[in-house]
Amino acid sequence: MTLSPDGADRYARVRAWIEAQSGGADSAVSLAALCETASLRLGMGGAAVTVETSRGWAETRYSTGDMARRLVELQVTVGEGPCLDATRTGGPVLVSDLGSLSCQRRWPLFAPLATEAGVSALFALPLRVGSIRGGTLVLHRAVAGALSGGQLADALTFTELALRFLLDGHAGAVEDGADCLPLHDPQLHQATGMIAAQLDTGIDEALSRLRAHAFATRRPLADLAADVVARRVTFDPSEEAT
Amino acid sequence: MGDDRLLATFVELADTLIDDFDVIDFMHLLVERCVELLDIDAAGLLLADQRGHLRLIASSDAQVRWLELVQLQNDEGPCLEAFAAGDHVGHPDLRTAGERWPRFTVAALESGFVAVDALPMRLRGQVIGALNLFRSGTGDLPGTALSTARALVDVATIGLLQERSIRNQEILTEQLQIALNSRVVIEQAKGFLAHRLNMDMDSAFTVLRRYARAHNLKLAELCTAVVDRTIDAHTLASSAAIRRDQLSPGREGERLRPRAT
Missing domain, CATH: 3.30.450.40 (GAF domain)
Incomplete structure (x- = not known):
């Protein structure tokens, strides 16, 4: 290797x-x-x-x-x-x-x-x-x-x-460009877990929502994940992330 | 480092290896013992995935800045060099290492680390990961500590392979990928618990680990159950004999400390 x-x-x-x-x-x-x-x-x-x-x-x-x-x-x-x-x-x-x-x-x-x-x-x-x-x-x-x-x-x-x-x-098509997911970044997975708890959804849905939000706000996924972990961004079931 | 302490640690690790044990928990135990035995401030164990990334599998500290410090080493730093060279790479005083590792040095010094060592995790001539050791004081790692660290990293390799003999590359790849995926499940569950129980990631991990141990569950199994809601988050916090005030919530930006166990 x-x-x-x-x-x-x-x-x-x-x-x-x-x-x-x-x-x-x-x-x-x-x-x-x-x-x-x-x-x-x-x-x-x-x-x-x-x-x-x-x-x-x-x-x-x-x-x-x-x-x-x-x-x-x-x-x-x-x-x-x-x-x-x-x-x-x-x-x-x-x-x-x-x-x-x-x-x-x-x-x-x-x-x-x-x-x-x-x-x-x-x-x-x-x-x-x-x-x-x-x-x-x-x-x-x-x-x-x-x-x-x-x-x-x-x-x-x-x-x-x-x-x-x-x-x-x-979960509805999300085309987030040609970037590979930063799967080696622990914060991506921590953020996904937090969003699943916030929205009371499965982890798969939470990851889709995170990616959709990153795409909509044109932000790198890793940056958004860091904000979620630091509780600067939270996802609300009744609306989009705030 | 006392010989008794060293002996006790190897007996403890060997005992763990006998039963059907939890690889990730074992790796955490190992890095925690590294911190104690080697008289250092933080340790992390990284495995290489098949696509060229070193990924953190266990660490004595889970704070954000520490994670960044480790991740940075996919671009530069002692871990990357130790992995590539298959040999020990250390630096006794990072204040003079700015040219060699510009970004890593800044991040390490900001986190309060002045000396660093990295040892390759080897299996039959192949390097599969690295052990990263950080210290807040200057100087080379003493020879005895280096030997102990080499022995500990070998034990980590044995732990990863578990009881299966490595007949070929394929089984090694399978085991590596399982361990890496387990780590991802744990991060997802940490995030889930951190929100549900309103605690930081480090405390969430402590809750998960204690519960898994108390109920003889593998961490990855428990974590899957948590995110799948087959076990309630609040059950975890209340029944693992954990009171919230016993957990030590880390503060953002606080200097890194090894977690006491």
Whole structure:
């Protein structure tokens, strides 16, 4: 792993890939374009985005082909698999070789069936910001092998974009430009928690409101979050932030 | 630093590692012991995410200025250098470090820190994070303290990996991401509680941690329950044997102090 302050650059690059795929700048990121681009750029056979249903099951929202959709369904059917583990732990599950003994032991039902279907590597990345749960980005391919450090960083960037897409769809579209969310900033998350308490809403709704307010007032998200934490800005359920 | 104290700490840390333990709570315990054992003023443990950011996973202090000081080090500072070089980077007197780290130095001095050290968190030749140590007095960190700090940072690595053997890069990545996401859940719950119970972030964290310990819950699980409202904020404050006046609300701009435990 190399450390370079490239988070924003990578974000802009991945976003540009998706825009190119969907046929033009300024167009909103669509899940379809996102999945197609991720599959292509990461050298996968296919990609899917799943969402969690209210009963906790994974449901495919978009997939580049039948295989990704079938892989998700199979895991729900047999009740085990990388996507389910990713949802449970909140961390990615990266399987470079489904045929390996350790994988066959870990998922005795799922792994042999997936291998039989011609899938050798599967990467399940949860769409998560703390307690905000959006589902998973699922990537698969026929050839075994791990993601490189750079590919993994790109995959996580696709994941962040997919989560934002789902959040915006859920709470009314908020297009806040090409900036990446300052997810490494603790105050962003503290502010989100405070707003959830102030508005008595979920964390996902609170994050959307924070982003909407930052966009409306043309302020950097981190600055606004700092003001919320310092109690200089509060959100009122009956009106917008004051 | 007494040998007895050192021994007691390692026994305490080793004991924690045996059971199904809470990684984040463990990391906090570790940085608090760093402050006591090394006779320093503040400590923070940072993990690198996959996208090139050092992120704070545990700190002996949760004040805003401290957080800014740590975050600044994604651009410049001893932590970034220790991470990149895979080696100890320290400075005995930050008043003469202005050219090397212009912004970091100003922020550190404003927070009352004059000397700083950073040690890489390593695993088989790979650097996965760094331990940041701050002192209010000048001078190099004594050799014995440096050795102890190296041992503590190794224990932190073991704690992060938990019982799982690191067969490959993939499991390391999975564990790192889980720990980082847990940290985000905790920040969200701190904010939630800070508003509901009208307290600062540091006190909110103390409430969460005490409740988690008293009820044998993992911090991230408890925090998820708090923001999901499956547990009431006021239950936390009343039942963890915490009286509000026992909490020490930090004042804005106050000089950083290690939290007494």
